[in-house]
Amino acid sequence: MLDAKTDTLVKRFSETRRRHPFSSESRTLTEAIDHERHLLADVRDLGFVFDTSDLRRRRCARGSRTS
Numbered sequence: 001m002l003d004a005k006t007d008t009l010v011k012r013f014s015e016t017r018r019r020h021p022f023s024s025e026s027r028t029l030t031e032a033i034d035h036e037r038h039l040l041a042d043v044r045d046l047g048f049v050f051d052t053s054d055l056r057r058r059r060c061a062r063g064s065r066t067s
Contacts, residue, residue: 009033 010029022032
């Protein structure tokens, strides 16, 4: 959620026909997503991003070696 694009999230909610917990008569889905991002901003700052691309390269290199 924190890294997904708003249009991707809107599409997902539309496809599942599920109502976003923060959407209401006075708050659109896009506004609800923005509100949730705002509420979770401090939590996001506590996390970190782990780049797995290096691990994939290593795994591919190992798999291509001949014994």
